Amino acid sequence: MFGLGPAAKSLREQEEQAITVPASKLLLRAVLNLVVAWFVFDEARGPMAWIVVQFKPSLATSVESSDTVNVVMNLLYYGPVALLIAWFFGRMGRWPLVWRRYGRPLVRRVVDAIGSRSGAGTPGKAPTGAKAQGEVVVDPWWAFRPLVGHGGLALLDQETAAGRVGDVDHQRLNRALECVRDYPDRLAALLDAVREHGAAACAHPSGTRDLPGRHSGRHDLLLRQVRLGSAEDVPKNPAAYRGVDLAIDPALLGTSLLAVGPAGTGKTRRLARPLAEALCLQALAGTAVVVVVGAADADLGPAEWYDVVVAPGDPASRYGLDLYGGARRLEEAVARLADALLPEELAPRAESARQALQQVVVPYTEAYGRPPGLRELALLLRGEPVAWDALREALRAGGGLTDHQYELAQRERMHGQVDDPGALLADRLSLLDRPALAASFNRTSERGGGERGGGRGAGRPGAELPLFAMHALDHPLRVRIAVPEHSHPEAARIIARLAVGQFLYAASTRQDRSLFAGLVVDDASAVIDVHSVRSLQRLRGAHAGAALLLRTLMDLPESLRTPLFGAVGGRMAFPGIAPWDGKLFAEAWGTVWVDERDVTRAPDTSGGIIKRSWRAVRTILAGERAQTESVTTRRVERRRWSPSDLAQVLPGGHAVLSLTAVDGTPVPPLLLDLQG
Known part of the structure; x- marks a missing residue:
């Protein structure tokens, strides 16, 4: 960081004032001063030559006898005078400003046009034959060379020369080498895979080696950065940052980012989508896991970018969401579910809601060996006699009725009371237990605990979907949660709260933190509560981070706005925000x-x-x-x-x-x- 001295500050102020000068007035003044400067210089040449001859008459004879001496002496005679006149009239005519505004951009366009014309050819492939003289050739596989014998990288070198190796392949293989370098058995297996499969070795489980339609010029996988834009050359920006491109990497996203701006200002297209794209590329390179939450119609990349797409309400959806998948302990998973079901205005009843859910889920899991499904849970919370009798019989048959007798008695005493949290939770669950949505959450006893990770699979119409569990963040997965914001708005809020709550807990409590866990939420107004704000602060030390987008801070309770600003390390304001939003920034x-x-x-x-x-x-x-x-x-x-x-x-x-x-x-x- 550095500052500007008084002279530089004065020059900067003059330039800022000159920006407002109209083009016609600026060019007319520059031409007028150029004409006057030439006239003054032409008139000054005669007196200048006469003065020089008076001091040294022999120079006149030398100049007339030699063209070279004539040129040199003209430079000595008239050079200082020309520079003095150019400086004086150039300052009054603002020639430097004309050059910066019109001359320099014109020269750059000409140079770029010449360069593009001379460098035309097949993009991505180097010309065959000898390299240009002085060109430095960098071996992209230098780290592998000492570890393989002669010809061990033949296939990889052929693919590289043919342009079939991308930056994702390069980063994936080099990361794999870093991970197994100290393990001889794994290192030998990696080298064998490289010899046999070339750049396709150690590919992502999906088999994907790049993202379709991605903006390659925006990403630098070597530094794990995504470029967002360039800092403008304005007084508001510190001098050291003006004109500099700004990019985000895991070290910056690890403190989380809050972006606020009205609809249509480009939050999704210029922030959420590039971040999702960058994290998906890093996942393909084996360095990250990403979860993207947003409306089904939000522009967060095509479905081909993701390994798991959870889209409740979409008949083509191939995955559901595990209601208990955010934690490895059942009590913690139940707490996340209770927080997701209750909106912020019912937060004072969160503790009693957690207790009610535990009084049902824990005995049910003991009796059946699995947590209850969506409909089973709603029936038990309502106190339906058939469901309770079946639960008691299952516990008695398994010998667990005595252990859970007290919990069941407490729950039964609350049935039918005005302040029963079970009835409230059952009503909230009924928003998900609809024909269009229920298949994304229910499970059957034959499936046991459901799918616990992300792989690729297709669900048949009418069949139960495999359920994605959020605690699978130990793997380089790319997950998209597409909530039905338009068709089922309240259910969409619950789904978003559940997914985000599960991610925040799973990311901060996972054992293996070698992968960066990234979360992108396109509309975070429904997911921010007291628990999520506290969890955001824990992501910094867990090699994880979140990007939360909001239309306005007025969508949040006033008590959460200031804590949210303190919980995140990145803050972004888009044009058109309300003055009361701008006050917090x-x-x-x-x-x-x-x-x-x-x-x-x-x-x-x-x-x-x-x-x-x-x-x-x-x-x-x-x-x-x-x-x-x-x-x-x-x-x-x-x-x-x-x-x-x-x-x-x-x-x-x-x-x-x-x-x-x-x-x-x-x-x-x-x-x-x-x-x-």
């Missing part, structure tokens, strides 16, 4: 000391006729009247971004983003152009 980003300058200007009328005549000429050349200035400078504290700036000033396709790395390194709030 402004408070979180704090203030900065700035030098405030008060300038008082008045027309300069001093001097006699000569000075006034010169001011008239200068007014014509510079395009502005001569003025006297009185400058007062004071150091004041100002907000980095005020609520009105965030609400009114941000242009479309831009956003203000601040980040914090897992090790505490901060990135100040920057105005980003997200359209590049």
